Amino acid sequence: MADNNRAVVFENARDMRVESLAFPKLEMPNGKSAPHGVILRIVATNICGSDLHIYRGSFPVPQGMVMGHEMTGEVIEVGTDVERVKVGDLVSVPFNVACGRCRNCKARHTEICENENVNPAVACGAYGFNLGDWTGGQAEYLFVPYADFQLLRFPDRDQAMEKIRDLALLSDILPTAFHGLMEAGAKPGSTVYIAGAGPVGRCGAAAARLLGASCIIVGDYYQDRLDLMKNNGCETIDLSQDVPLTDQIEAILGEPMVDCAVDYVGLEAHGIGREAEDMNPAYALNQVIDATRPGGATGVIGVYGPDPLAKSKAEQEGTFPIDFGKAWIKSPRISAGQAPIMHYNRELMMAILWDRMPYLSDMLNTKIISLDETPDAYATFDTGVSDKFIIDPHSLVPA
Template identity: 50%
Template sequence: MADTNRGVVYQGSGTVTVEDLDYPELTLHEQNGRRLQHGAILKVLATNICGSDQHMVRGRTTAPVGQTLGHEITGEVIELGSDVEFIKKGDLVSVPFNIACGRCRNCKERNTGVCENVNPARAGAAYGYVDMGGWRGGQARYVTVPYADFNLLKIPADRDTVMAKLTDLAMLSDIFPTGYHGAYTAGVTTGSTVYVAGAGPVGLACATACLLLGAAVVIVGDMVDSRLEQARSFGCETIDLSAHGDLPEQIEQVLGVPEVDAAVDCVGFEARGHGKDAGEQPATVLNSVMEITRAAGGIGIPGLYVTGDPGGVDENAQVGQLGIRIGLGWAKSHVFTTGQCPVMRYNRQLMMAILHDRVQIARNVNATVIPLDDAPAGYREFDQGAARKYVLDPHGLVNA
């Protein structure tokens, strides 16, 4: 008899609960009417709370009540569809948050964040996320993964090694590749000076990626003291954006010039203006990074922007139409890269960096393990600005 399943469910603005869920099946009529002979069922070993989840839980998306949550999944394969050839039962795997078919033009070009076949509404799908194809979330004891041979990254190490590094490997499903994508597409390389907007988990992962890529100076800006302290703990310079609003002046105090080679927006559409009493100004980060990035520099934008925000500050913000100074970016010949990170471009290389001790991503993002049933408390603490990356432990196996 199959084990029971439980998972995290959105219950309306500000509220999540942990509920009994149906055990996954490989015949899933509620998931786009597909029979998943190409899929696998995973026992979830670790699954994380993401800032993107927090946008939903705050009521800042059109997510319906009853939406299951969770797109950062690391697990053990326990059941396979009849068409799966290469993934085997017992494999320990990382799951890219992008769901991809491996067959369409975008997947063949490695643009797996915008797969054309897994979401009837638009290109691109993800587990447990609003408007992303109706796939069940992975903040649960068990979850189904479609197109298993294509999507799953097998971790090539013995079980003891994987379990010992599980909090690091758990970052491969989203935030580490996402932070790396922001840095890489901004052109960060040996000797770069970089500004990272936001010291949440993705911002800290991006700062880690910048250092891994060889940046000379990484400056992280945020308004929460504990998050800035976390950034300093692994060698970043920091700027307290709540102190005053003159970002170029603060950059100059660090570098001697008021500009950087590259910048990365790790905040997204709930950005606040700079200064102590500033309210929400969703275009703040986009405009500020154009201001302080040198001419011909690059800007990575992994921070989330949405097309529907019921809590937006005005009618334009509610449909994702922001007051961006595109003329400034044009005049400075900036290169912008936006959208979901295509995780498969990076996850294998980053996995090898973890397995061979080239990076300490769990330490840098302050990974904090909590039981699955404590997820509501984790969401509350994260919403209050906790300088932590919460890792849910559905089976009590992390660090066991």
């Protein structure tokens, strides 16, 4: 067994580095023994759009933190209390760290686990995100607690490796995208507006197709991202055009609003047209609320929180101006927060394994990279390219 663990660490804003760290132990961040945990050899670990908030400095984390929260791996060591997960199993790791024992976990709200061993500061734990001091998974190896509860085991290893580019999305962005649509009430025949054609927004478009949505409209500033969506059956809106969003929706649908709208952007949003040059943390949020029809619903999946890069003191502290007065008359339903990955990941795994989402890889434009290529990939991803970067630390992903 290896005696060290190479990993991507946060040095400073826009400065990621690959360093050699100690091999993980079956031990919680607070030092408690974790016989309920396992050690994984990482097979695939992705760069997420949420990681870019950290990379840019919008989401503060401690120097030296190991990055990453989208992991798929092979079990190489199990704790004495682990009964259902075996050495050799290929598994997906939900990015939410959850105990399976508290009130919220028992209600399948694993995104807000209340166990103080997961996070003593707030009811939310996550790998590589300064939420409970959990080591991230952009590494060769990873410790995962509460393994019998947490891990999603793929039923057939060979089949899983053939579809690993798609299955690697189950740890976060595909269930997260699906959750946004569920919160927005998407169903067969729904008209849907998706704010943002980054990887999670593109997963949202793929999930909307799986759900049988009728017109799927995606808005973004990057033409290559919009081209990916257009080539996969979506309508697109170029947000750099100086035309109100609702007017552009009306040009497509014949009416200025949709049944369901989802904000997949978060606090690093920009405006439309001439306003697009300036960052406006609440822009995408207000945009999707405005684009949702009366009686419809809005999902807010993009990350919001205190933003040290914001212009105003209120926004730096996490208080954003929401156009609630204008929206109130529409009887709005607005749901926000992290996704409970375990609420959806098994069903989405089965959809992938049975080829119900054959367009997923085309929409995501996945690109396999090595661990050493990761710092440069962060810089490239930050330019708005249409790639979804999947890190392969052990050269295990088939060409």
